[in-house]
Amino acid sequence: MDYYTLVFGSILALGLLYILAKLSSGGTKRFPPGPSPWPVIGNIHLLGAKPHVSMANLAKIYGPIMSLKLGQMTTVVISSSSMAKQVLKYQDQDFSGRFVPGAVRAHKYSKFSMAWSPVCPQWRMLRKIMNTNIITSNRLDANQHMRSQKVKELIAYCAKCSQEGEAVDVGQAAFKANLNLMSNTLFSKDLADPFSDSKVELKDVIWRFLAEIGKPNLVDFYPILEKIDLQGIGRRTTIHVDKLFKIFDGLINERLEEKRKGSTEKSDVLETFLNSSEENPKEIDHNHIKSVFLDLFVGATDTTTSTVEWVMAELLKQPEIMKKAQAELAEIIGKGKSIEEADASRLLYLQCIIKETFRMHPPAPLVPRSVQQDIELCDYIIPKGSQILVNVWAISRDITFWDDPFVFKPERFWSSDMDVRGQDFDLIPFSAGRRICPGYPLALRVIPVILGSLLNSFNWKLEADIEPKDLDMEEKFGLTLAKAHPLRAIPSPL
Template sequence: MHYYTLVFGSILALALLYILAKLSSKGTKKLAPGPSPWPIIGNIHLLGAKPNVSLANLAKIYGPIMSLKLGQMTTFVISSSSMAKQVLKYQDQDFSGRIVPGAIRAHKYSKFSILWSPICPEWRTHRKIMKTYIISSNKLDANQHLRSQKVKELIAYCAKCCQEGEAVDVGQAAFKTNLNLVSNIIFSKDLADPFSDLNVELKDIIWGIMAEIGKPNLVDFYPILEKFDLQGIRRRTTIHIDKLFKIFDGWINERLEEKRKGSTEKSDYLETILNISEENPKEIDHNYIKSAFLDLIVGATDTTTNTVEWAMAEILKQPEIMKKAQAELAEIIGKGKSIEEADISRLLYLQCIIKETLRMHPPAPLILPRSVHQNVELCDYIIPKGSQVLVNVWAIGRDITFWEDPLVFKPERFWSSDMDMRGQDFNLIPFGAGRRMCPGYPLALRMIPTILGSLLNSFNWKLETDIESKYLDMEEKFGLTLAKAHPLRAILSPL
């Protein structure tokens, strides 16, 4: 009897130990490591003026999954390609929510924006419309003549500056080109004069919106302060968006009047979306239409402009890269000839330059913040419901464990690489990945090489100032996008 009691007691003890072990293992699911938060402010003081850099340095201490407390907001930072792949591919659905910055809530923009609205049936419908009528291969092919025309206008403007000995503000010139391209796709009209700075209202509005969105906002750290808007960021953003939406309203009403009069139907996006709206007035109303226009104009102009300016800056910093690129262009295209999009696949060194630019200067250093709507397990850590998740693309592009000499601009590193930028190779994801990947990347991947290659194949370039090229200021200005802190100005001469 004593024997069976002992056996039974042993089995019971083992069962209890098993249960305790299970409970204990569940208890080990904890937050990822990170710096100890201060009272009230948490870890805000560690962000600095360049959060992408500060967070990359902290990741070297705490690892590729790091937790911080930014005011009231629990934030997780992903800083390696393997962890980014887990979040953006394998667990993409878990991390597909959006944390909407306070500035974006202005004018209810976030409610209708494809970039910022939550994934839902309406979001899927709106994204499908944009993909079908703006960024599908068929539509991009059909609009190729517009891109070609706008690039030719850019070259004509640069030629005028060359003749008159005036410096070219590379970012400004690229911005006008991209703005006019997008506005012609949407409205069949130019919004900027490539030869004049007189009409700068629209440019100022767009840059004003981007500047406000990129500012650190107390509301984003302390949602309890949302009603107060202490910094005035939402108020100023509302003013900018209101001005822009009034301009859109004028163009929409003008087109509706033309349609009522039976004018010749245009083939632009405005005409298309108004036709769709007539069939589905509840689903595609004017609020959605104006938010879609804002998504397109801001997204397509700012990121492409910054990439072209960064590429030219890196090329001017290392003149031998310019010589190699111009030699390739002369051999394959012919010196001074126009570049067509069909030529891009043959310009391998130019493609290397663009990949290297996007590696070092990704358009959005921290891809738009994601969130989780329920507790999610990620590599033995728990991501609590409502947490913000940031993927530091800037840090991934400079990861010393993958990239040799990551701080050196070296296009040749891509010579023998078939690495893709379309969200499949997670060491290079300048446009993000997964279902919330930047929807405009197909347009960007056509425009950037065409603009950059045309500039290099039409002129020689040198810095406006007399400083040695190696001392060119490459300071970054952190925001929603990563801009050059000081505009790049260059003097042109004939090839």
């Protein structure tokens, strides 16, 4: 072997060794860090009853991009606003997939749903119908009188409780009001009217459905168990979805009969979808309509109810904040007077209270996404099929951005122009990007009116002479971040 061959061979060997070393180190370095998984269960044992809190604590160790192995599933957790912005804005298309829990596959609900389907022509079509016919400013303005009536009915119920000295279950009362509001928006009827002949009340079925899909499900961690359904969640959700779809079928058929007889066309969501179905029968059918109805009921009732209950709980725990809000209402609206949606923009302190509640108690603490192929994110590789969880709860308590993040202080927003519509990534209660909650324009109209009406109509105190400092503020993790124990408070005249 001559000198040049030896030198060339040595250089080539060293080059190959360098490339292999780089590939080897890069392979381990580029996968997001995280705790070592145990056999079979992975990192499930680290989650506990409050996964959002456990994940926030783990992120302090492993960083804002962290990987967990939950059973057979690879999960990547995003825990900072800058990383959330990267995922939900700059790489929104890459991360626009949706992980579908086993519980929502009942009756092919997820297949025809807008909330659970992937970004595809069907999803774009349903979203377009929503954006152009349901949640536009003009359509929301047109239905304002109906929402106002539902809020007045809620206040009338509270007035009855006040006269009798009874406590109001704030969450349940808000849930019923929102359900009536949504039923009128969708099909121009109150719950008592269309379901009077049924032994199944819509509110009860939806409540049970929400409870089931909020439970941890082994099927989601081990897809191989789907047919076995050890916990029975799939069986029970199938029963609930079947009851709901039968109710929706009855309403659809009733409206079709009215249209056949030439009745006056209504301006509700059902009419919009039926007209779209007539124009594009191959693209949208009754399965789509029923699934989107369920999307809207779930999205509108559970998240709005949870927010109203948390606001009232925080105000009852800190009565001085409630007094400030009532003083603002008395000055701008007039004590005891009705509140309209147009008034909300003038109630600056009430808006601060609502933003602070969204920060402390985000309706969806973990925003779920998924990736359909290997994706590079900030020098890490996110494997195809991974579930992505944006920990909104952790972001809204980030001590590097928020002062006293565990203290309820509405004043922090007093001179801030921070918005909740998905542009300020330190506060994203409705998520962001193309999969932002489509119902947020309605929620931002309804929540201030409900809360303002409750505060401007009554004084409130906790039942059983519970002291404000003793109020239980325990969270219950599920589809939304609800109070673990219902808030019960007694209204009295102002």
